[in-house]
Amino acid sequence: MSSGITVILYHVKDLDRAKALFGKFLGVEPSTDTPYYVGYELGGQQIGLVPDAHQHGQAGPVCFRDxxxxxxxxxxxxxxxxxxxxxxxxxxxxxxxxxxxxxxxxxxxxxxxx
Structure with missing residues (x-):
């Protein structure tokens, strides 16, 4: 396996609300902004918002390793x-x-x- 966690995904219910919050929290504009994924690049790490929390029934982030x-x-x-x-x-x-x-x-x- 390679080193480092490269992506952290948050499964959200309301993408617009989450986008407003994470924009303030991270202090950057999204690098990817689509109806199915909003991504932020921050210090070589990608933070992503996926509007499918209702499907996954899951709270909390999922860390991905390349x-x-x-x-x-x-x-x-x-x-x-x-x-x-x-x-x-x-x-x-x-x-x-x-x-x-x-x-x-x-x-x-x-x-x-x-």
């Missing part, structure tokens, strides 16, 4: 005792994401760049 081989990384976490949350899949433009849950239900994200 990996060179998402299938292998996903399998390694499953072998270490994690439960699959989302199998590796393409979210557009060849960007692959996957996630697992630890024994306490925390979601851990993986991301592979195209």
């Amino acid at each position: 990996v060179p081989d998402i299938a292998a990384a996903h399998q390694a976490l499953l072998a270490a005792g994690a439960e699959s949350h989302a199998e590796p899949h393409d979210v557009g433009g060849g960007l692959l994401v996957a996630s697992v849950k630890d024994a306490d239900g925390n979601v851990i994200g993986l991301r592979q760049q195209p």
